[in-house]
Amino acid sequence: MSKVIVVTSGKGGVGKTTSAAAIATGLAMRGHKTVVIDFDVGLRNLDLIMGCERRVVFDFINVINDGVRLNQALIKDKRVENLSILPTSQTKDKEALKQEGVQKVLDELKGEFDYIICDSPAGIERGAMMSLYFADEAIIVTNPEVSSVRDSDRILGILNSKSRRAELGLDAVKQHLLVTRYDAERVTKGEMLKLDDIVEILAIPVLGVIPQCSSVLSASNVGMPVILDEKSKASDAYKDAVSRLLGEEVDLRFLLPEKKSFFERLFRRSA
Amino acid sequence: MSSRSQPFQIRGSLQTLLSLRLVEPHDPEFFAKFLDKIAHSPDFFRNAPIVIDAAPVASLAPIDFAELVTRLREHRIIPVGLQNGSPAWNEAAIAAGLAILPEGRHAEPARAKEAPAAQPGPAVKATSPALLITEPVRGGQQIYAPDGDIVVVGQVGHGAELIAGGHIHVYGSLRGRAFAGIDGDESAMIFCDQLDAELLSIAGIHLVSEQFDERVLKKRAKVACDGEKLVVTALS
Numbered sequence: 038m039s040k041v042i043v044v045t046s047g048k049g050g051v052g053k054t055t056s057a058a059a060i061a062t063g064l065a066m067r068g069h070k071t072v073v074i075d076f077d078v079g080l081r082n083l084d085l086i087m088g089c090e091r092r093v094v095f096d097f098i099n100v101i102n103d104g105v106r107l108n109q110a111l112i113k114d115k116r117v118e119n120l121s122i123l124p125t126s127q128t129k130d131k132e133a134l135k136q137e138g139v140q141k142v143l144d145e146l147k148g149e150f151d152y153i154i155c156d157s158p159a160g161i162e163r164g165a166m167m168s169l170y171f172a173d174e175a176i177i178v179t180n181p182e183v184s185s186v187r188d189s190d191r192i193l194g195i196l197n198s199k200s201r202r203a204e205l206g207l208d209a210v211k212q213h214l215l216v217t218r219y220d221a222e223r224v225t226k227g228e229m230l231k232l233d234d235i236v237e238i239l240a241i242p243v244l245g246v247i248p249q250c251s252s253v254l255s256a257s258n259v260g261m262p263v264i265l266d267e268k269s270k271a272s273d274a275y276k277d278a279v280s281r282l283l284g285e286e287v288d289l290r291f292l293l294p295e296k297k298s299f300f301e302r303l304f305r306r307s308a
Numbered sequence: 309m310s311s312r313s314q315p316f317q318i319r320g321s322l323q324t325l326l327s328l329r330l331v332e333p334h335d336p337e338f339f340a341k342f343l344d345k346i347a348h349s350p351d352f353f354r355n356a357p358i359v360i361d362a363a364p365v366a367s368l369a370p371i372d373f374a375e376l377v378t379r380l381r382e383h384r385i386i387p388v389g390l391q392n393g394s395p396a397w398n399e400a401a402i403a404a405g406l407a408i409l410p411e412g413r414h415a416e417p418a419r420a421k422e423a424p425a426a427q428p429g430p431a432v433k434a435t436s437p438a439l440l441i442t443e444p445v446r447g448g449q450q451i452y453a454p455d456g457d458i459v460v461v462g463q464v465g466h467g468a469e470l471i472a473g474g475h476i477h478v479y480g481s482l483r484g485r486a487f488a489g490i491d492g493d494e495s496a497m498i499f500c501d502q503l504d505a506e507l508l509s510i511a512g513i514h515l516v517s518e519q520f521d522e523r524v525l526k527k528r529a530k531v532a533c534d535g536e537k538l539v540v541t542a543l544s
Contacts, residue, residue: 161448187447187465187466187467190446190447190465190466190467191446191447191448191465191467193444193446194445194446194447194448194449194465194468195446195448197443197446197449198449209443237481238465238466238483240444240462240463
């Protein structure tokens with residue numbers, strides 16, 4: 038049975054696309070046929086982060102509205118087997134996401150893929166609603182700060198009341214908390230919310246904590262999902278999150294500041 | 309103990325009313341345009357009380373109120389009063405059977421297609437007089453039980469609203485807004501495991517978090533109405 042998983046947050050700039058790319062890649066690396074869809078019509082970024090922007094001919098919106106076949110729009114990732122990307126349009130707007138069209142595309146993808154990862158746009162308008170409506174599971178991306186946590190709470194409410202599962206009275210959408218940009222040092226100093234505080238407010242299980250790490254930005258800039266950067270802490274944290282998504286029990290890491298070695302302290306280098 | 313010697317009770321009540329602001333009342337197409345506007349949401353306007361707002365035109369001669377009232381009533385809109393009129397306007401309004409209202413605060417201009425501001429909460433079946441909610445109430449959700457109590461087993465997030473005709477019980481953190489006794493029942497109470505609310509209201513009397521005593525913050529608490537004010541007490 039294939040699963041539709043939405044990566045969403047309410048707030049913008051918290052790491053939805055980065056996380057959607059990393060988790061989709063991670064699932065594919067574990068041997069699951071995975072597709073990641075960009076729902077951010079008009080502000081397409083996923084193809085950039087996945088490094089396939091120069092291979093986009095047709096997109097998700099063409100498939101919904103213009104009679105283009107899904108296989109013409111799907112882009113196979115060159116680095117990871119089992120991984121495909123469905124990019125979106127830069128020129129249309131969210132109104133182009135018609136519910137029946139989205140459903141048709143998802144139904145067709147279900148025939149071919151184990152995991153369908155939907156990268157939601159920010160906000161709670163049409164694009165975000167369409168990306169979460171058909172979800173079986175949701176990954177709520179949250180930064181350790183108050184406004185992000187509030188917006189996540191809002192999105193959880195929408196999942197519970199406006200998703201297809203809620204409307205049909207099926208089992209609720211399974212919810213996972215993914216805390217990104219977690220800077221353990223600043224958390225210790227009280228400048229950022231602790232994981233415990235976030236969990237207390239949102240009251241959903243933790244899928245992962247991704248440490249603040251410069252490798253995330255570098256990977257984005259070269260069009261590589263950060264999970265493929267073997268030396269990165271963020272990569273390790275995303276791999277752990279993928280394992281938990283697959284039902285494995287893995288201890289949380291990166292919650293405490295790293296002890297700096299003598300030389301690091303001497304040169305004030307940071308990872 | 310309520311005394312029953314009077315066959316009625318007179319109470320203050322706060323209502324939100326639509327207002328119809330007259331900008332160009334003599335526009336020959338005034339009614340055509342108005343009807344076109346309300347045609348988008350006939351349910352919203354059906355039998356709705358409305359206040360005539362004369363602010364932009366009060367310096368001009370008053371309009372024929374009798375005609376305006378008749379025409380509005382023909383379309384099942386019930387004009388109840390006038391605001392922002394000059395003495396001449398007020399006199400004309402009183403002659404037409406309208407009340408004179410003090411200047412009110414305005415909400416955003418009413419857009420005809422407006423949906424309710426908050427979204428409905430999770431679907432729940434009320435099997436008893438109290439509305440029982442067993443999952444967290446999230447920001448943006450509104451739980452509405454005009455005729456009874458609300459019991460939430462779980463937390464109520466920032467930006468969530470509980471609105472009850474009776475009592476409100478929250479077995480978890482109350483971080484949003486709670487309105488109990490909305491029909492003026494001053495005996496209604498609010499109870500919660502952890503008080504961190506943005507606003508508490510009983511029978512229209514309210515208290516915002518800034519006014520809370522620090523000793524009750526984040527404590528198990530009960531809130532009751534005492535005359536004109538709310539009293540928050542920590543429960544040991």
